[in-house]
Amino acid sequence: MRATIADVARQAGVSKTTVSRVLNTRTEVDPSTAARVREVIDALAYVPSSGAVGLARGSSRTIAMLTPSLTWPWMGEVLQGVADTVEAAGYGLLLFSCNRGADSVRHFTSQVSARAFDGLLVIEPENTLDTIAEMYRRGLPVVLIDDRGRHPAFPSVATTNREGGASAARHLLESGRTRPLVLTGRRDFGCVRDRLAGFSEILPTDLVIDGEFTEESGRHGVERAFAQGRSFDCVFAHNDLIAAGALRALREAGRDVPDDIAVVGFDDIPIARHTEPPLTTVRQPMRQMGETAARLLLAGLGGKTLSTEPVVLRTELVVRRSAPRP
Amino acid sequence: MRATIADVARQAGVSKTTVSRVLNTRTEVDPSTAARVREVIDALAYVPSSGAVGLARGSSRTIAMLTPSLTWPWMGEVLQGVADTVEAAGYGLLLFSCNRGADSVRHFTSQVSARAFDGLLVIEPENTLDTIAEMYRRGLPVVLIDDRGRHPAFPSVATTNREGGASAARHLLESGRTRPLVLTGRRDFGCVRDRLAGFSEILPTDLVIDGEFTEESGRHGVERAFAQGRSFDCVFAHNDLIAAGALRALREAGRDVPDDIAVVGFDDIPIARHTEPPLTTVRQPMRQMGETAARLLLAGLGGKTLSTEPVVLRTELVVRRSAPRP
DNA sequence: CTGAAAGCGCTTACAG
DNA sequence: CTGAAAGCGCTTACAG
Numbered sequence: 001m002r003a004t005i006a007d008v009a010r011q012a013g014v015s016k017t018t019v020s021r022v023l024n025t026r027t028e029v030d031p032s033t034a035a036r037v038r039e040v041i042d043a044l045a046y047v048p049s050s051g052a053v054g055l056a057r058g059s060s061r062t063i064a065m066l067t068p069s070l071t072w073p074w075m076g077e078v079l080q081g082v083a084d085t086v087e088a089a090g091y092g093l094l095l096f097s098c099n100r101g102a103d104s105v106r107h108f109t110s111q112v113s114a115r116a117f118d119g120l121l122v123i124e125p126e127n128t129l130d131t132i133a134e135m136y137r138r139g140l141p142v143v144l145i146d147d148r149g150r151h152p153a154f155p156s157v158a159t160t161n162r163e164g165g166a167s168a169a170r171h172l173l174e175s176g177r178t179r180p181l182v183l184t185g186r187r188d189f190g191c192v193r194d195r196l197a198g199f200s201e202i203l204p205t206d207l208v209i210d211g212e213f214t215e216e217s218g219r220h221g222v223e224r225a226f227a228q229g230r231s232f233d234c235v236f237a238h239n240d241l242i243a244a245g246a247l248r249a250l251r252e253a254g255r256d257v258p259d260d261i262a263v264v265g266f267d268d269i270p271i272a273r274h275t276e277p278p279l280t281t282v283r284q285p286m287r288q289m290g291e292t293a294a295r296l297l298l299a300g301l302g303g304k305t306l307s308t309e310p311v312v313l314r315t316e317l318v319v320r321r322s323a324p325r326p
Numbered sequence: 327m328r329a330t331i332a333d334v335a336r337q338a339g340v341s342k343t344t345v346s347r348v349l350n351t352r353t354e355v356d357p358s359t360a361a362r363v364r365e366v367i368d369a370l371a372y373v374p375s376s377g378a379v380g381l382a383r384g385s386s387r388t389i390a391m392l393t394p395s396l397t398w399p400w401m402g403e404v405l406q407g408v409a410d411t412v413e414a415a416g417y418g419l420l421l422f423s424c425n426r427g428a429d430s431v432r433h434f435t436s437q438v439s440a441r442a443f444d445g446l447l448v449i450e451p452e453n454t455l456d457t458i459a460e461m462y463r464r465g466l467p468v469v470l471i472d473d474r475g476r477h478p479a480f481p482s483v484a485t486t487n488r489e490g491g492a493s494a495a496r497h498l499l500e501s502g503r504t505r506p507l508v509l510t511g512r513r514d515f516g517c518v519r520d521r522l523a524g525f526s527e528i529l530p531t532d533l534v535i536d537g538e539f540t541e542e543s544g545r546h547g548v549e550r551a552f553a554q555g556r557s558f559d560c561v562f563a564h565n566d567l568i569a570a571g572a573l574r575a576l577r578e579a580g581r582d583v584p585d586d587i588a589v590v591g592f593d594d595i596p597i598a599r600h601t602e603p604p605l606t607t608v609r610q611p612m613r614q615m616g617e618t619a620a621r622l623l624l625a626g627l628g629g630k631t632l633s634t635e636p637v638v639l640r641t642e643l644v645v646r647r648s649a650p651r652p
Numbered sequence: 653c654t655g656a657a658a659g660c661g662c663t664t665a666c667a668g
Numbered sequence: 669c670t671g672a673a674a675g676c677g678c679t680t681a682c683a684g
Contacts, residue, residue, distance in 0.1 A: 079396045
């Protein structure tokens, strides 16, 4: 049978109150009493039941992370940043993926009501921002990761999408490229608008093809541009999957990258270093975003009031062979 | 203030016992009473506190997942399979990554003692098998994902590593290749020995270079083979990262893939379809492994006794351009 | 079919 | 510095 606080108290010849006090390292305990209690704790390998502590204290020392998918290319990095930070603070990390649609959302919502965790880190599943905002308003501490340019009414972590787009344009311009093809992700994403705006400021273009954040979309984008007889000397893809698709379509069309056409992506996912040629891309610091969001949330749980102004982390241009330095 | 079972009981004019009974859908409640209670529950948006239920019942309806890293290329798929299955069963998923070394292990161990979860899914962090086995012996339900050929003394899910190696060899042999270079991962992994044994049975070779499961290791392996003046017409890499490194080294050496040298990898991670040429590889069904392990564990929690005989899932050869069909 | 009471394993005023 | 008692929000014999 597992030891409880009552066992420890009995064997140490003190009350449960005293044991609780030494566990929570309050000062008002006689040193020799405390030492005796600690001995018994060690001897019994006693660890307080997290459930009981949570009930008594009204908090679970657990944080939840909500994601639309766990298989997105950059999700592992975010998760690792979150997990490391949360663990180091002695908190537990409860993972919710909304992969099963409405059912998943319901499951998650009921866990919120059940007070299964103290705070929430979220990468927004499609169309759930209102639900999340409502939870925040009702008192659940929330930090959003990757606001997609939407600037919600609660704390969030974002990256410099606009400056990221601009840095891609500057790099291409410095390499002597002047006629870009831009392949975007979904236009209703704020980050897409920001990346485009930053890019266009430096390197204006009317050759913009809207698409999805997929390889296929990148392939189709390039094919369509060729079919329309448009000419371009570089491609700015709104993420690395689109860029990978573009690379493939360019190779199939017999164009050399980067000699004929340079390609720049966005994100710097693991695939980026394995394409041929390896991809120049605007790196988003995903792990750091996870860490930052977790640290913010933990500070919030510690009583600090969090600003709803997004914390913005810097993107960084990573130069590889698809668009080398001039 | 949040509603409790006492609030529901008061407003419905019944005892907490009765409310508890309708919550847990026992039969011994008068239909009209039950209906009245349910109305109040809805009106108050009452959801039982998971902490209190857990304490009273002595179980948390939560499963833990322990991993060495969250950024490994196939981890997202495993995690998704686990999360979907666990969620669908109404359980919570507590995530532990041992990324911070000994500190992480300690944090995890204390959570075990704190009874923070009912069962454990584990992808073994380096050198923790004994610790895990000990937890299993003390009564914690455990299912291991990817036994690395070690056949532990508790339930596990594995893949057909030996047959996977054999299928790679058969494919190469059918394509007329007879002089393979094999690039292995760490030899102390059982899966490496199994893949090698299966391969060698069909296509014996003395050109085996041991390495790590990394891109660099693949590059070095090919370079070393060339430096030794060895000739080969195909490569069997023990995972896709090694294969990606091999592709790079072959290209730099001016060899055409697959015309001069065919390449087969193992795993089928996302990168595999983005190399040049795209990689033929032995697919491990990672998501299915996650699902299977989770289902096993849930069955165990449901009272079923689990066999310690590994559940073995089939690998599948995925043919792409690096080693096309004959 | 229903309820009073004890219990799960802790914490926390309160009193001394 | 220490302890008895109440309380956190549930479940579960037990009795009726």
